[in-house]
Amino acid sequence: MRKLSVLAASALLLASSSFAKEINVGVVMSMSGPLAAYGQTCNEGIEFAHSLQPKLKNGDTVKLVLIDTKGDKVESANATTRLISSDKVVGIIGELTSTNTAQVMAIADKKEIPVIAPVATNDKLTEGKKFANRVCFTDSFQGAVVANYAAKDLKLKTAVVVVDQAQVYSLGLAKAFKDAFSAAGGKIVKEIKVSSGDKDFKAVVSQIKAANPDFMFLPMYHPEVSMIARQAKQIGLNKPMFSGDGVANQTFIDLGGDAVEGYMFTDFFDYGAPPTERSKEFIKAYAAKTGKQEVNSFVALGADAYNLMVDAMNRCANPEDNICVNNEIKKTKGFEGVSGVISMDELGNSTRSAVIKVVQNAKAVYKATVNP
Amino acid sequence: MFMQQMINGFSLGSMYALIAIGYTMVYGVLRLINFAHGDIMMVGGFLGFFGVAVLELPFLAAVLLAIVGSALLGMASDRIAYRPLRSAPKISLLITAIGVSFFLENAFNVFFGGVPRAFPVPSVLEDILEFGGLTIPVSALIVPILTAMLLAIILWVLFKTKYGMAIRALAFDVDTVNLMGIDANRIITIVFGMGSALAAVGGIFWVVNYPSVDPMMGVLVGLKAFAAAVVGGIGSVGGAVLGGLIIGFTEVVVIAFLPELGGYKDAFAFIFLILILLFKPTGILGIDFEKSRF
Numbered sequence: 001m002r003k004l005s006v007l008a009a010s011a012l013l014l015a016s017s018s019f020a021k022e023i024n025v026g027v028v029m030s031m032s033g034p035l036a037a038y039g040q041t042c043n044e045g046i047e048f049a050h051s052l053q054p055k056l057k058n059g060d061t062v063k064l065v066l067i068d069t070k071g072d073k074v075e076s077a078n079a080t081t082r083l084i085s086s087d088k089v090v091g092i093i094g095e096l097t098s099t100n101t102a103q104v105m106a107i108a109d110k111k112e113i114p115v116i117a118p119v120a121t122n123d124k125l126t127e128g129k130k131f132a133n134r135v136c137f138t139d140s141f142q143g144a145v146v147a148n149y150a151a152k153d154l155k156l157k158t159a160v161v162v163v164d165q166a167q168v169y170s171l172g173l174a175k176a177f178k179d180a181f182s183a184a185g186g187k188i189v190k191e192i193k194v195s196s197g198d199k200d201f202k203a204v205v206s207q208i209k210a211a212n213p214d215f216m217f218l219p220m221y222h223p224e225v226s227m228i229a230r231q232a233k234q235i236g237l238n239k240p241m242f243s244g245d246g247v248a249n250q251t252f253i254d255l256g257g258d259a260v261e262g263y264m265f266t267d268f269f270d271y272g273a274p275p276t277e278r279s280k281e282f283i284k285a286y287a288a289k290t291g292k293q294e295v296n297s298f299v300a301l302g303a304d305a306y307n308l309m310v311d312a313m314n315r316c317a318n319p320e321d322n323i324c325v326n327n328e329i330k331k332t333k334g335f336e337g338v339s340g341v342i343s344m345d346e347l348g349n350s351t352r353s354a355v356i357k358v359v360q361n362a363k364a365v366y367k368a369t370v371n372p
Numbered sequence: 373m374f375m376q377q378m379i380n381g382f383s384l385g386s387m388y389a390l391i392a393i394g395y396t397m398v399y400g401v402l403r404l405i406n407f408a409h410g411d412i413m414m415v416g417g418f419l420g421f422f423g424v425a426v427l428e429l430p431f432l433a434a435v436l437l438a439i440v441g442s443a444l445l446g447m448a449s450d451r452i453a454y455r456p457l458r459s460a461p462k463i464s465l466l467i468t469a470i471g472v473s474f475f476l477e478n479a480f481n482v483f484f485g486g487v488p489r490a491f492p493v494p495s496v497l498e499d500i501l502e503f504g505g506l507t508i509p510v511s512a513l514i515v516p517i518l519t520a521m522l523l524a525i526i527l528w529v530l531f532k533t534k535y536g537m538a539i540r541a542l543a544f545d546v547d548t549v550n551l552m553g554i555d556a557n558r559i560i561t562i563v564f565g566m567g568s569a570l571a572a573v574g575g576i577f578w579v580v581n582y583p584s585v586d587p588m589m590g591v592l593v594g595l596k597a598f599a600a601a602v603v604g605g606i607g608s609v610g611g612a613v614l615g616g617l618i619i620g621f622t623e624v625v626v627i628a629f630l631p632e633l634g635g636y637k638d639a640f641a642f643i644f645l646i647l648i649l650l651f652k653p654t655g656i657l658g659i660d661f662e663k664s665r666f
Contacts, residue, residue, distance in 0.1 A: 033481075033486060034481075034486040034588065035486075036485065036486055036487075037485070037486070037487045163635075164635075165635035166635065190631065191631070191632065192627070192631040192632075192634050193631070193632060193633065193634040193635035193636075194634055194635055195634075195635040195636075195637075195638065197591075197592045198592075199578075199581075199582035199584075199589075199593075200380075200384045200387075200581075200582065200623075202380035202383065202384065202624075203377055203380045203381070203384075203623070203624040203627035203628055204627055204631075204634065206373070206376050206377055206380060206628075207627060207628065207631055210373050223488055223584065223586075226584065227582055227584070230583065234500055234507065234509050235376075235500075235507045236500075236507060251487055251488065254489070254490045255488055255489075255490045255583070255584050256490075257490060257583075
């Protein structure tokens with residue numbers, strides 16, 4: 001009898017020790033290198049969301065394992081392999097860019113580990129993959145948002161598109177915009193291709209001025225866009241300009257100066273117009289911890305990638321079951337995130353709202369919310 | 373429209389020319405393709421940025437700071453990296469130059485971060501002149517004038533001064549120059565100082581024209597300026613200016629007439645480079661190195 005109770009006690013002990021498990025979730029992010037500023041911002045969101053909700057419903061603790069990819073494709077692939085084989089992660093959050101995320105998703109898909117990309121918007125990323133998911137919108141949605149807003153709300157008829165042909169992001173977004181704008185009755189009067197790394201766009205803006213469109217769409221990243229905006233202003237080209245989320249950061253406004261006043265772009269989230277209860281709480285907690293009132297949209301999306309992962313793990317009987325976690329991620333409907341209400345589909349893409357912002361007095365100001 | 377594009381080409385071309393002059397100077401003397409030239413230009417841009425934005429110096433003082441700082445850096449790189457290899461094969465020197473280039477890029481990346489910063493351009497240089505529908509930024513006018521002035525100064529130093537004579541002699545034969553009682557190392561240091569000062573001027577005016585500074589900004593420009601120096605005939609100062617203008621015009625013409633292929637404008641510029649080298653391997657104003665220099 002006594003023996004038995006000892007046995008029972010030890011069994012209980014064993015059970016409780018296995019009860020307070022630590023579950024590894026991997027994070028691959030550009031923490032150094034040219035894109036470090038964005039990677040660090042995004043990771044800040046992941047870590048802050050983790051600090052708010054470090055435990056699962058069943059009491060298990062989530063441990064984040066962060067690996068820096070230095071913004072590199074090969075490093076991203078290596079980091080993913082390491083997380084899966086030696087850290088035994090249940091899921092992975094990351095990477096930052098579409099190009100690097102493609103590497104992460106390709107490897108994780110083979111090992112059946114679910115990935116949630118916070119900000120990688122390229123349409124093709126999730127195609128043909130079972131374990132690839134994202135909390136941001138896709139480029140085709142983003143392109144359509146700009147096209148419809150320009151054609152229907154602003155009544156603009158003709159556009160010039162400048163494409164950065166060295167970036168998959170730019171090509172995809174430009175195509176989505178052109179299709180949607182033509183469908184909405186607009187006309188693309190000229191398309192000019194450039195290449196990232198360029199600084200001199202005087203010839204480009206002279207061409208645009210000669211074409212005299214109602215507005216310009218520049219689906220590129222901020223270093224080139226800020227130079228185009230400046231040089232456009234120099235030659236007196238004062239047409240409205242639009243971009244996607246590639247310019248959604250303060251660096252763009254700093255580089256562009258006066259020339260980007262009135263510039264419009266799509267973004268995921270605006271802290272001035274919190275879309276859900278959860279965003280309000282998050283913004284309050286974030287301000288209390290960091291003293292910063294402004295929550296960057298990359299912080300919000302990083303947080304949502306983590307929140308969605310934890311939410312899916314909570315719905316699984318065994319949160320370490322990667323197949324179940326992946327299925328639950330894809331079944332998520334009407335999830336109240338920090339960045340907005342997120343619904344996932346079978347492909348792992350999210351349906352969510354976009355916001356349009358405009359630069360006023362060297363700050364990005366909320367202009368409108370567009371629902372899908 | 374056509375005239376406007378010609379002005380654009382001229383302003384871009386003279387920018388490349390300004391940077392190519394420094395390339396060609398160092399090559400003429402040491403037969404070293406100084407791959408770190410573009411990065412010294414970046415350092416010049418950064419020093420200018422610090423002068424104006426952090427120390428709040430007047431623009432000209434910041435330019436002076438950039439020139440002196442870059443010249444010292446160029447001399448230091450010669451003293452530390454190149455001088456020990458003076459008698460080594462030329463290829464070792466070339467690899468070292470690539471090493472210096474990587475070192476500068478990464479050092480600036482570590483200490484100042486990779487996020488581009490906005491350069492506060494003095495408002496005088498931001499003015500725009502208009503003539504009958506043509507718009508000409510003041511900076512686009514200043515760069516060619518500056519290039520011409522620097523070209524004149526360099527030619528004067530090379531051909532009218534004692535140091536210039538020593539530099540030209542050095543380009544023929546380092547050992548013999550030493551035998552003549554000239555301290556070759558000192559002259560080479562002066563050449564590096566001059567070349568780097570030119571790079572700094574190029575860097576400052578690059579960030580005035582395109583107001584953003586980041587540690588990688590010198591890479592592509594350096595490559596184009598190098599191509600310009602080769603097209604014009606590397607080693608020839610006048611050739612560097614000509615080559616810079618040719619590369620600048622090629623890029624603008626591609627965008628003006630073939631906007632769909634605009635992303636390939638660099639390819640066009642480099643195809644042009646190959647064509648010229650096929651027919652004139654020494655470049656347009658190139659010199660047969662066994663006969664003369666500069």
